[in-house]
Amino acid sequence: MEEYHIKAMEEVMRGCEFAEQLQQLLLNNNTNNLMKTPTSIFVQHLVNNVINSFNNTIFLMSKGNPSDQIQKEFSSIAPVVRSVDFKENWKKTSATRGCNKRRNITQTWEKVTQTPTDDDGHQWRKYGKKKINNSPYLRNYYRCTHKFDQRCLTTKHVHRIQQKPPLYKTTYYGHHTCGNLPNPDIILDPNDTSSLLLSFNNTFPTPTKQECPFLSSPSSFSSTHSEEYNDEVPSSTLVNTNLPCSDLTLHNSTLEYGHNDMMHGLLYDTVQFNDDFFQPFDGFVVE
DNA sequence: TGTATTTGACCCAG
DNA sequence: CTGGGTCAAATACA
Numbered sequence: 001m002e003e004y005h006i007k008a009m010e011e012v013m014r015g016c017e018f019a020e021q022l023q024q025l026l027l028n029n030n031t032n033n034l035m036k037t038p039t040s041i042f043v044q045h046l047v048n049n050v051i052n053s054f055n056n057t058i059f060l061m062s063k064g065n066p067s068d069q070i071q072k073e074f075s076s077i078a079p080v081v082r083s084v085d086f087k088e089n090w091k092k093t094s095a096t097r098g099c100n101k102r103r104n105i106t107q108t109w110e111k112v113t114q115t116p117t118d119d120d121g122h123q124w125r126k127y128g129k130k131k132i133n134n135s136p137y138l139r140n141y142y143r144c145t146h147k148f149d150q151r152c153l154t155t156k157h158v159h160r161i162q163q164k165p166p167l168y169k170t171t172y173y174g175h176h177t178c179g180n181l182p183n184p185d186i187i188l189d190p191n192d193t194s195s196l197l198l199s200f201n202n203t204f205p206t207p208t209k210q211e212c213p214f215l216s217s218p219s220s221f222s223s224t225h226s227e228e229y230n231d232e233v234p235s236s237t238l239v240n241t242n243l244p245c246s247d248l249t250l251h252n253s254t255l256e257y258g259h260n261d262m263m264h265g266l267l268y269d270t271v272q273f274n275d276d277f278f279q280p281f282d283g284f285v286v287e
Numbered sequence: 288t289g290t291a292t293t294t295g296a297c298c299c300a301g
Numbered sequence: 302c303t304g305g306g307t308c309a310a311a312t313a314c315a
Binding site: 127128130131133139141143155157210 | 309
């Protein structure tokens, strides 16, 4: 490993830290000012993209440089990119039981179903249930079956919220990074008028599986729906002009957008929006 | 016998 | 201190 290479790596990591500090600053600012403007949301997207670019760069720079030093440095940022047995490593690094409480996962969403075992196309393993305060019902906790074999850290909670008719609220935390992507027919249930899915071209070159062994399969969220799912948005079509997003999903008041991360494959972020979000601004063109 | 679920313990953020 | 998220041993099941 050349010394200048290590220096470059350190510099990129420093840039990534600065971007993360800026991201935190924006998040705090948005928390204090409850009104989010389209511009502030867009700025957050840009910062997220900067961080993703840094992470991609770090990933690429670490390739072919399996020296102890670079691996050690890299593992602090992307511990998932290591080819050791994940389950054993998880046991070693996750300290003691129950220590992973309230992971800082901002990507959450909910849905209400009439059955507790709604088929969302993924395989889940139940790992706990809990009596929740002020609720007569137990909350069930599930994790992705592929937590250890494919390092998918997605979890969901299912909590009954109504006796008659029976209703269950499912809260998802994070997105699947396992290869077991859901059946698009399930995701794009034509009877489900509560969600809207839009497809965008991705301006970011998608790495191949060979280039990135942890990359998920190409997105199955690529179908385009417009006219029939326009309950909550105008019947216009949003066109991506300069955002490196691959998918946008609109669900109630949450906008979810996907972007390609070279280490984890397709990742998603969500933003809350208010009504003026749909006014045209620099990021989007309304046809 | 291997896999899934149950359940009490553990831990930490608020 | 408490509520809630997770772990892991015990148990159930195929």
